[in-house]
Amino acid sequence: xxxxxxxxxxxxxxxxxxxxxxxxxxxxxxxxxxxxxxxxxxxxxxxxxxxxxxxxxxxxxxxxx
Numbered sequence: 001x002x003x004x005x006x007x008x009x010x011x012x013x014x015x016x017x018x019x020x021x022x023x024x025x026x027x028x029x030x031x032x033x034x035x036x037x038x039x040x041x042x043x044x045x046x047x048x049x050x051x052x053x054x055x056x057x058x059x060x061x062x063x064x065x
Contacts, residue, residue, distance in 0.1 A: 007034050 007027035023038035027045075033053040036045040048056075 010036075012038060 006029050010025045010027040013024050013026065025036050025038050025041075027034045027036075028050070032047050032049055034045045034047045037043055
């Protein structure tokens with residue numbers, strides 16, 4: 001699947017709004033979640049299923065990152 005063709009609802013991370021240069025965007029479909037660099041949108045994206053993304057976010061919350 002070419003996720004860039006179906007992911008149109010990109011949103012910027014709330015952690016990216018504090019003036020930081022480390023900005024990411026997240027987009028999703030019913031099947032996958034994708035993450036890309038806001039400053040380099042054409043540079044590719046990480047695409048994982050919802051369960052993997054939920055586990056990743058959960059681990060960040062547990063560790064306080």
